[in-house]
Amino acid sequence: MRRRPLLVAFVLLAVIDVVAVTAGWPALEWLTKPLLAPVLAVHLWRRTGTRHRPVLAGLALATAGDVALLLPGDAAFACGLAFFLGAQLCWTAAFLAAGALRYLRTRRLLCAVHLVVWAAAVAALVPALGPALGVAAAVYALALLTMALTARVRGSGAAWGGVVFVASDLLVGLGAADHDFPGRGALVMVTYTAALALLVTAFTGGATRVLRPGSA
Numbered sequence: 001m002r003r004r005p006l007l008v009a010f011v012l013l014a015v016i017d018v019v020a021v022t023a024g025w026p027a028l029e030w031l032t033k034p035l036l037a038p039v040l041a042v043h044l045w046r047r048t049g050t051r052h053r054p055v056l057a058g059l060a061l062a063t064a065g066d067v068a069l070l071l072p073g074d075a076a077f078a079c080g081l082a083f084f085l086g087a088q089l090c091w092t093a094a095f096l097a098a099g100a101l102r103y104l105r106t107r108r109l110l111c112a113v114h115l116v117v118w119a120a121a122v123a124a125l126v127p128a129l130g131p132a133l134g135v136a137a138a139v140y141a142l143a144l145l146t147m148a149l150t151a152r153v154r155g156s157g158a159a160w161g162g163v164v165f166v167a168s169d170l171l172v173g174l175g176a177a178d179h180d181f182p183g184r185g186a187l188v189m190v191t192y193t194a195a196l197a198l199l200v201t202a203f204t205g206g207a208t209r210v211l212r213p214g215s216a
Contacts, residue, residue, distance in 0.1 A: 059200070
């Protein structure tokens with residue numbers, strides 16, 4: 001970690017943010033959460049330059065989404081959803097450029113499982129969110145699961161990043177649908193920051209090898 005001070009900074013920011021969410025300190029959240037994705041973006045840029053522009057663009061959109069979701073109200077939530085939709089599309093583009101379509105061509109069962117998960121999530125959450133927000137959430141969920149599916153091409157680290165991102169946003173969706181429980185906010189941030197780190201390190205050489213069609 002001595003050669004990766006920005007990753008250390010990211011971990012410290014993530015821990016402080018989780019503490020802020022748990023303790024109910026919004027001022028501290030405002031100081032930490034908007035810095036999470038930018039710190040990873042600078043880390044990625046320092047390691048790879050502009051080679052992974054879609055990933056950098058996704059991190060910029062995630063930053064905007066993080067700020068929007070710190071604000072109260074349905075309009076802010078919808079803006080946050082739109083920014084993260086853009087982020088998922090950017091990251092999916094990066095995975096497609098890495099050969100995700102080739103990789104998934106022989107994994108139709110895996111694609112079907114992701115589609116079933118999407119349908120189940122939509123059926124469970126959309127009615128509670130209302131028509132307009134529900135449709136937006138369904139579109140976002142499809143983009144999210146597509147990102148998680150295509151992420152597998154970059155190796156097991158990226159694959160886990162996609163899965164954990166799905167879990168994080170499912171927790172966000174439960175909160176938006178008024179299905180809250182103690183510790184949900186902290187779990188959102190733990191899973192979200194872990195997912196970001198896993199996805200970014202998949203492009204910096206810190207993750208496992210890229211999976212090829214026919215590999216496990």
